[in-house]
Amino acid sequence: MxxxxxxxxxxxxxxxxxxxxxxxxxxxxxxxxxxxxxxxxxxxxxxxxxxxSTPVASPQTGNLKASxxxxxxxxxxxxxxxxxxxxxxxxxxxVKAIQTELAELKTIRQEVSQMKSSFESYGQEIRALAGRVSDIEVEIESVKKTREAIVNLQDRIIQLENRQSESEQRSRMNNIEIKGVPISKDEDLFAIIAKIGDKIDFHIQREQINYIARVPTRNDKLNKNIICSVHNSYLKNDFIAAAKKCKKLYASDLGLQGGNRVYINDHLTLENKLLLNKTKAQAKDRNFEHVWVRGCKIFVRKNTTSPKHCIKTEQDLKKFLF
The missing domain is CATH 3.30.40.10 (Zinc/RING finger domain, C3HC4 (zinc finger))
Structure with a gap:
């Protein structure tokens, strides 16, 4: 060094x-x-x-010569x-390489400038999208609240419909529905009830009847069913139970023309009749042996040793028959 x-x-x-x-x-x-x-x-x-740079003196005289x-x-x-x-x-x-690199750097600089402009444009679009997303989130929250309100309203409607159906069915608690009795001219419905009582060995006195009339059915307006309202549900239930024991009852048994079979049941609402039909169909598919109606309520049982279940809604069908 x-x-x-x-x-x-x-x-x-x-x-x-x-x-x-x-x-x-x-x-x-x-x-x-x-x-x-x-x-x-x-x-x-x-x-x-x-x-x-220091000059060197030459002692020679005359000609100068390089030392x-x-x-x-x-x-x-x-x-x-x-x-x-x-x-x-x-x-x-x-230098040429540096010049080439400088040219490339210039090109890169231009590209970076263009990218910067693009990024700024993208930034504006992203901010616009962010604003839109924020608006959509607000709308989603509003939709969620609306959906919750709709679900609550649907539940409320179902509850009100169930209550209305129960109330309508309750108003028919004392009613007997008689199906299959042919319509005759100048017929006496009280006399028909009396003849049915003779056949099933259970009589309802005239004074125990609130009213009796023919009503049109949903699918057959020509053959109207007989609706008989009695004083209490106990009397109705006993009359229907006696009719079930009779097994089969025909129009001819009542002194009427025709071979129609006569059915005596609870007077169910239209909703409960449809529910009864669905219950019978699903019970058949799933090998349930017993489906019956008592007190205007639908019951099912797998067999004689299994517990019985009351079917009030289609949810009960899914619960007990699926």
Whole structure:
């Protein structure tokens, strides 16, 4: 290691002036490391710039001749310049490479500028979308609340419908529905009830009847069923139970023409009649042996040893028959 005479920097290798013996690093010496190596034995005659610029007095008179030392210095300088010139093509290639890179950087800069503009446009769109999403979230919350309100209303409607159906069915608790009795001219419905009582061995007195009338059915308006309302549900239930024990009852048993079978049941509402039909169909599919109506309520039982279930709604069908 040594300290450069010109820049006072530490250097590992450099050139030594043959005149002043000062040491210089290669940049300050004005020679490349490769040029210095090529000097070989001529290193001992190399001089720094200060020593080169000092004029050398010639004692000769008349003709001026170049001294051997000056010739060597000139040769060294020419070699130094030659070394620098050797590096010039590589330097030019480096400059061209730098120029190419600068052109590429310019292109990249333009692309980045375009991307920046695109990002700004995308940013505006994203902000617009974010605003729309926020609006949609508000709408979704509103829809959720509306949906909850609708569900609550649906539940409320179902409850009201069930209550109305129960109320309507309750108003028929004392009613007997008689189906299959042919219509005759100037018929006496009280007499028909009396004849049915004779056949099933259970009589309802005339004064125990609130009213009796024919009503049209939903699917057959020509053959109207007989609705007989009695004083209480106990009397109705006993009359229907006696009719069930009779097994089969025909119009001819009542002194009427025709071979129609007569059915005596509870007076169910239309909804409960439809529910009874669905219950019978599903009970048949799932091998339930017993389906019956008592007190205007529908019951099912798998077999004689299984528990009975009351079917009030279609949800009960799903619960007990699925």
């Amino acid at each position: 040594f300290t450069c005479k010109r820049c006072d920097s530490e250097a590992r290798d450099g050139a030594t002036c043959a005149a002043c013996r000062a040491k210089f690093d290669f940049p300050c010496a004005g020679i490349s490391e490769a040029g210095w190596r090529k000097l070989g034995e001529r290193k001992s005659t190399w001089k720094c710039q200060n020593c080169k 051997p030392g000056n010739s060597e210095s000139i040769m060294i300088e020419l070699q130094r310049l030659s070394a620098k010139m050797e590096a010039l093509p590589a330097l030019m290639e480096s």
